[in-house]
Amino acid sequence: MQSEYGKMMMWFFLISDALTFSGFLTAYGFMRFRYESVWPVAEDVFTHFPGLEGDQPLLYVAFMTFVLIMSSVTMVLAVNAGHHLKKTATAWWMVATIVGGAIFLGSQAWEWYHFIMGDKGGIELANSEVWKVANEEGEVLSLSQLVHGMEHGHAANHEETFTTEEVVAAFKANEHVVLQSPGNGHPAKSREASLAALQGAEVIQGANMEHNEYGAQQFANFFFFITGFHGFHVFSGVVLNVLLFWNVLLGTYERRKSYLMVEKVGLYWHFVDLVWVFVFTFFYLV
Amino acid sequence: MADHASPSGTGWIWKIFWILLVITTVEVVLGIIKPEFMLSPVAGTSLLNLVFIGLTLVKAAYIVQYFMHLKYELGSLQKAIYLPVLILIPYLTFILLFEGQAVFEF
The missing domain is CATH 1.10.287 (Helix Hairpins)
Incomplete structure (x- = not known):
């Protein structure tokens, strides 16, 4: 018994890809340990769920994980149907897999949108650390709540933008607010230290490659890079699956009496799921 | 197959x-x-x-x-896949996480 050439080559490609992703994720770990005190806590960052108000940490990403596992299952079912040379069943399971991949990509776009737009806003100090505004009970205030007061402000800033001057003035006027670290345990500065730290500070709303309202800048950069690279893999997988689906319909594999190509692309698709299992753990859980 | x-x-x-x-x-x-x-x-x-x-x-x-x-799959293919990944990734993880903590000290 021998291993089929194409399948073996797919495996060797996946090994190199696994090493690439492990390079990214360990680099993420390196930076996280380096900037541990201001590294954002994931459940403070990813708190939105479509149609639900308030903080819903982990719920949305759990849904995304479920979608990807589910599409992995339908891919195995497609491969399984292919083994038995069942053309129609293979085609339908391919459709289910493609739909799963598309839902995942849409979810990722949604999550990126909210990450980029920002939530409560942050204050970048002169030493380029980003801190949050919190009251004496340790509850984080949005810039909207700081400037307009708790009654009139929103829990998230939404589309409203604030200038550094108005935020600093509101901070000075409200004697009950301090700066709070975005990092683990959320230690806060005293009121005096907070006021002193506002010298040369700048208001940050949203996240991009240069500023990150959630905390350490590296967090945003790695988030864009790693989930972006993974999302590109998912996108490539969806394209491959569409080509495969088309060939199933044309009867290409039926004429060959072998659906081995479905199995090879299936390997790639499961690998994308496998990587997500690790991204999920290291970005959202740990 | x-x-x-x-x-x-x-x-x-x-x-x-x-x-x-x-x-x-x-x-x-x-x-x-x-x-x-x-x-x-x-x-x-x-x-x-x-x-x-x-x-x-x-x-x-x-x-x-x-x-x-x-x-x-064949035992030899399994080894060819598992060994590089299971040796290199824990090794890289170990080095980078320790360096990440140590880089503060210099």
């Missing part, structure tokens, strides 16, 4: 699906409630994080062994 050893039917696929789903649900529930007793520091992190990493490796093993069918 002749998969003489691999399971037939689709029952096994759904069994793996339920295993993966249950593990993910346990992870999410633990991530939301964060039980107090699991947060004390252990081995440079917390018991909770070690549990997360352990569950992740279990999930990864199920995906690779069953969904990717590696369990039923």
Whole structure:
């Protein structure tokens, strides 16, 4: 018994890809340990769920994980149907897999949108650390709540933008607010230290490659890079699956009496799921 | 390919699906409630994080062994795949995480 050439080559490609992703994720770990005190806590960052108000940490990403596992299952079912040379069943399971991949990509776009737009806003100090505004009970205030007061402000800033001057003035006027670290345990500065730290500070709303309202800048950069690279893999997988689906319909594999190509692309698709299992753990859980 | 050893039917696929789903649900529930007793520091992190990493490796093993069918491939191919990954990744992880903590000290 021998291993089929194409399948073996797919495996060797996946090994190199696994090493690439492990390079990214360990680099993420390196930076996280380096900037541990201001590294954002994931459940403070990813708190939105479509149609639900308030903080819903982990719920949305759990849904995304479920979608990807589910599409992995339908891919195995497609491969399984292919083994038995069942053309129609293979085609339908391919459709289910493609739909799963598309839902995942849409979810990722949604999550990126909210990450980029920002939530409560942050204050970048002169030493380029980003801190949050919190009251004496340790509850984080949005810039909207700081400037307009708790009654009139929103829990998230939404589309409203604030200038550094108005935020600093509101901070000075409200004697009950301090700066709070975005990092683990959320230690806060005293009121005096907070006021002193506002010298040369700048208001940050949203996240991009240069500023990150959630905390350490590296967090945003790695988030864009790693989930972006993974999302590109998912996108490539969806394209491959569409080509495969088309060939199933044309009867290409039926004429060959072998659906081995479905199995090879299936390997790639499961690998994308496998990587997500690790991204999920290291970005959202740990 | 002749998969003489691999399971037939689709029952096994759904069994793996339920295993993966249950593990993910346990992870999410633990991530939301964060039980107090699991947060004390252990081995440079917390018991909770070690549990997360352990569950992740279990999930990864199920995906690779069953969904990717590696369990039923030739022994030599299995070794060619497992060895580089299982040697290089823990090695790289070990080095970078220790350097990440040490880089503060210089």
